[in-house]
Amino acid sequence: MHRPTVLISGAGIAGSTLAFLLARRGFEPTITERAGGLRSSGTPVDVQDSAFEVANQMGVVPSLREAATQVRRIVFVDQRGRRIAGMALPVNSDRHIEIPRSDLARILCEAVQRDAKVLFDESVAGVEQDEGGVNVRFERASPQRFDYLIGCDGLHSTVRRLVFGSEATVIEHLGLYVSTFPLGGPAEVDDEVLMCNVPNKAISIHPGRGQAIAALMYRSPAVANMDDRDSDRHRQLLDEAFCDVGWRASELLERLRNVDDFYFDSVSRIRLDRWSKGRVALLGDAASCVSFLGGGSSNAMAGAALLAGALGSRPSDPQAAFRDYEREHRKRVGPRLRGVGRASRLLIPATAGGIAVRNLAIRVWSAVS
Ligand SMILES: Cc1cc2nc3c(=O)[nH]c(=O)nc-3n(C[C@H](O)[C@H](O)[C@H](O)COP(=O)(O)OP(=O)(O)OC[C@H]3O[C@@H](n4cnc5c(N)ncnc54)[C@H](O)[C@@H]3O)c2cc1C
Numbered sequence: 001m002h003r004p005t006v007l008i009s010g011a012g013i014a015g016s017t018l019a020f021l022l023a024r025r026g027f028e029p030t031i032t033e034r035a036g037g038l039r040s041s042g043t044p045v046d047v048q049d050s051a052f053e054v055a056n057q058m059g060v061v062p063s064l065r066e067a068a069t070q071v072r073r074i075v076f077v078d079q080r081g082r083r084i085a086g087m088a089l090p091v092n093s094d095r096h097i098e099i100p101r102s103d104l105a106r107i108l109c110e111a112v113q114r115d116a117k118v119l120f121d122e123s124v125a126g127v128e129q130d131e132g133g134v135n136v137r138f139e140r141a142s143p144q145r146f147d148y149l150i151g152c153d154g155l156h157s158t159v160r161r162l163v164f165g166s167e168a169t170v171i172e173h174l175g176l177y178v179s180t181f182p183l184g185g186p187a188e189v190d191d192e193v194l195m196c197n198v199p200n201k202a203i204s205i206h207p208g209r210g211q212a213i214a215a216l217m218y219r220s221p222a223v224a225n226m227d228d229r230d231s232d233r234h235r236q237l238l239d240e241a242f243c244d245v246g247w248r249a250s251e252l253l254e255r256l257r258n259v260d261d262f263y264f265d266s267v268s269r270i271r272l273d274r275w276s277k278g279r280v281a282l283l284g285d286a287a288s289c290v291s292f293l294g295g296g297s298s299n300a301m302a303g304a305a306l307l308a309g310a311l312g313s314r315p316s317d318p319q320a321a322f323r324d325y326e327r328e329h330r331k332r333v334g335p336r337l338r339g340v341g342r343a344s345r346l347l348i349p350a351t352a353g354g355i356a357v358r359n360l361a362i363r364v365w366s367a368v369s
Helices: 013-024 050-058 061-067 101-112 158-164 231-242 249-258 296-313 318-347 352-368
Strands: 005-009 028-033 044-048 073-077 083-088 096-100 117-120 124-130 133-138 144-146 148-151 171-182 192-198 201-206 213-219 263-270 280-282
Touching: 005 013, 005 144, 013 028, 013 050, 013 101, 013 296, 044 050, 044 101, 044 296, 050 061, 050 096, 050 296, 061 096, 061 101, 083 352, 096 101, 124 148, 124 158, 133 148, 148 158, 158 280, 171 231, 171 249, 171 318, 192 352, 201 231, 213 231, 213 249, 231 249, 231 263, 280 318, 296 318
Parallel strands: 005 028, 005 148, 028 117, 073 192, 148 280
Antiparallel strands: 044 096, 073 083, 124 133, 133 144, 171 213, 171 263, 192 201, 201 213
16 A cells, blocks of 8 residues: 655754654655754743643653753842842643753654664755645755655745745844753753843853753844854854853853854744645644744644644645644644744843843742732
8 A cells, every 4th residue: 555755854953753653544745854964952841731632642741851941940140140030940840841952852762763764964945846745955965756745944944945935035133043052061050940040132051951951042133144153253243242241151252162053033923824735744843833832742733643643644635734734733832823923022031121120020930829
C-alpha cells in the first residue's frame, strides 16, 4: 500500500511533533533542517494544556520531566543586583512542564528519528505543485516529489516565502528584539529567575536545568535589512543596546562574544489569511508566530496534533483537511496573538515610572496572596 509522503521543512518543535504524529497515522515523513544539528540556545518554554496531552501521546512526558526546570519564582533586581520584588510562577505543576527549548527540541527530534528521515544542513530551494503532488528542489539533495509539503521552518519560513510570497507583507515587528544563550554553567540558585530592568530593556538569568540561560530583551524599531543569520551584526546590536545597563550586562556581552550558538530575533507576529495553498501548509511560527510570551511551543505541538489528525482523516482531500486544521487551530492562537503586547509591557516597561509601578504592584500582590 502507498504510504503518503510528506516533506516537513524544519526540525523544531512543530516539525518533529508533526512528523511523529503523521508517522503514527501511516505517513512517510522526511524532515529537512537548515542547521547542521540541533541548536543549544533558547529560553525555557512551557508544555501545557493540549500540548501536554500531545507529549503524553508521544510517550515523552518522563523525558520532559527529567529535563524540566525547577523554577518556582521570578525575582526582580536593580542595576546593582539588589532584590526589589518577586513573585511565584505558576509552572511545573501536574500538567505543565517548563523545559529549556533546546531540551524540548532534542527530545522531540529523538522521538521521531526511528520513523522519519531527518536531513540536517538542508533546505527547500524551490517548490512547484500540481493536483497530485509537490515537486521540491533542495539546496543539496536531488529534487524529489512528495504528496504534501508542510512548512515548520519558523518565523522566517522559506516554505512560506516560496509558496505564499514575501515575508515583508506578512510580518509585523512588535517593537522588541530578544537574544538568548547558555551561560556555560549552573546558576547560583536553581529555582529562581532573576530579572533586571532599565527603561525599554531587560536582562534575565534563568537557571534552566543545571545550565543557566541568559536573555537580553530590548525595545527597538525594526532594523532595516536585517539578515536573520548575521551573528556579528546581532552581537553588535546587543553591545550597543546593553553596554550601559549595569548588573551583569558586561559579563553577558563578553560571554556572547565567545558563544557559537545564540538565538537573536525580532519579536514579531505573522498575519496570513490562509495557512495552506493546495498541497502545502504552514504550522507553528511559520503560520502564526507568537513566540515570545505567546506560548509558541505549546501552540506548535497542539497545532501539529490537529494537522496530523485532519490529514490522517482525509488524506485524499488535503485542501479540506488543511481547512479543518486551520479553523480549529485559529481558535487557539487568535487570543494569544492579541495578548503578546500586554505581556511585553509588563516584562519590559518603557519608562522608569513603569518599572516602579510594576514592581510595587508585584510587592502588593505578593503580600496579599
Ligand atoms: C534555536 C532557537 C532558539 C529559540 N529561542 C527562543 C527564545 O529564547 N524565546 C522565544 O520566544 N522563542 C525562541 N525560539 C522560537 C520558538 O522555538 C518557537 O516560537 C516555538 O517553539 C514554535 O516552534 P516552531 O517549530 O514553529 O519554530 P522553531 O522552534 O523556530 O523551529 C523552526 C526550525 O526550522 C529550522 N529552519 C529554519 N529555516 C529553515 C529552512 N529553510 N529549512 C529547514 N529548516 C529551517 C530552524 O533551524 C528551526 O530548527 C527559538 C527558536 C530556535 C530555532
